[in-house]
Amino acid sequence: MSFDYDKYIRPGKLPHIWCPGCGHGIVMKGLIRAIDTLGLQKNNTAIVSGIGCASRLPGYMDFCTLHTAHGRAAAFATGVKMAKPEMNVILVGGDGDGTAIGGNHFIHACRRNIDMTYIIMNNNIYGMTGGQFSPCTPTGAKASTTVYGNPDPAFDVAKLAIGAGATFVARGTAYHATQIDKLIAEAIQHKGFSVVEILDDCPTTYGRRNKFKSVIEMMNRLKDVAVPVKAAEKMTAEQLEGKILTGVLYKEERPNYTDEYAKVIERAKK
Amino acid sequence: MEKTPANIEIIEKYCKGCHICVEFCPTKVLEMKGFVASVKNLEACIKCMQCELRCPDFAIKVS
Ligand code: SF4
Numbered sequence: 095m096s097f098d099y100d101k102y103i104r105p106g107k108l109p110h111i112w113c114p115g116c117g118h119g120i121v122m123k124g125l126i127r128a129i130d131t132l133g134l135q136k137n138n139t140a141i142v143s144g145i146g147c148a149s150r151l152p153g154y155m156d157f158c159t160l161h162t163a164h165g166r167a168a169a170f171a172t173g174v175k176m177a178k179p180e181m182n183v184i185l186v187g188g189d190g191d192g193t194a195i196g197g198n199h200f201i202h203a204c205r206r207n208i209d210m211t212y213i214i215m216n217n218n219i220y221g222m223t224g225g226q227f228s229p230c231t232p233t234g235a236k237a238s239t240t241v242y243g244n245p246d247p248a249f250d251v252a253k254l255a256i257g258a259g260a261t262f263v264a265r266g267t268a269y270h271a272t273q274i275d276k277l278i279a280e281a282i283q284h285k286g287f288s289v290v291e292i293l294d295d296c297p298t299t300y301g302r303r304n305k306f307k308s309v310i311e312m313m314n315r316l317k318d319v320a321v322p323v324k325a326a327e328k329m330t331a332e333q334l335e336g337k338i339l340t341g342v343l344y345k346e347e348r349p350n351y352t353d354e355y356a357k358v359i360e361r362a363k364k
Numbered sequence: 365m366e367k368t369p370a371n372i373e374i375i376e377k378y379c380k381g382c383h384i385c386v387e388f389c390p391t392k393v394l395e396m397k398g399f400v401a402s403v404k405n406l407e408a409c410i411k412c413m414q415c416e417l418r419c420p421d422f423a424i425k426v427s
Pocket residue numbers: 111112113114115116117118147148217221222295296297298299
């Protein structure tokens with residue numbers, strides 16, 4: 095049966111602005127299916143973003159939404175969660191918005207373990223502003239600001255999140271569409287700060303500069319590079335060379351910020 | 365797989381012609397007709413939903 099996405103999308107908002115073949119639409123569909131699976135209510139769910147192509151996502155969603163300043167999704171979302179701890183708060187954005195401009199907000203949201211879910215669409219570049227390199231642009235790759243190849247090593251977003259204290263970290267890809275909703279649903283259910291990195295494609299500003307002949311080539315790369323964590327356990331170091339692990343990469347239980355802050359309020363009242 | 369024939373709806377005003385649905389359909393049901401996707405061989409559809417799942421533009425519905 096065809097899935098009814100329309101009941102979660104603001105009327106008249108489609109077609110969206112994303113370029114042909116951009117994976118952001120695939121991620122948005124995954125998010126919608128996750129929300130549907132969990133039965134989240136529109137008036138009790140906030141979707142918050144910063145700036146960038148991926149950050150346009152909340153504008154299409156018929157929920158409580160906030161489109162904020164560049165890199166500041168986590169800060170605004172924290173405000174929402176503190177004011178209304180019973181709300182489901184979901185952050186969405188790209189790799190540049192999340193790990194460069196918003197890098198500080200990102201690591202501290204992880205450290206605080208505030209009960210929100212952050213979906214990072216990592217397409218290795220700043221798409222909207224003209225293809226500048228981001229902290230997630232691979233070494234050697236071309237961007238409008240690294241025309242001779244990027245000298246920097248890229249962030250591993252998942253490792254960054256785990257290192258900073260996020261208590262649920264998962265990774266999927268835009269190619270593996272059926273997995274996206276499952277990872278997001280599990281992340282939303284997790285009590286604490288959960289991060290879902292989706293390896294995404296930007297055919298317009300990344301693909302063209304980096305010798306991908308088509309969207310299909312980019313999708314096939316995602317298909318080939320991904321190795322589920324379970325499968326990786328049985329693989330040798332050589333076999334894993336150049337591969338990227340997908341699935342739930344990390345999970346722990348730890349006190350979360352809103353619960354701990356409620357205790358502070360209780361103590362202050364005494 | 366169900367035996368009832370599939371119904372594939374392509375919303376042409378949403379389709380951006382990315383080829384994803386055509387490429388990843390396991391039974392080659394779809395083709396590009398000019399700028400937009402179109403159904404070439406409906407009988408071959410096994411309703412696996414791969415095209416509907418992967419279309420970034422909400423442009424395909426399979427039922
Ligand atoms: S520029 Fe890139 S990231 Fe932005 S909508 Fe187009 S393909 Fe997607």
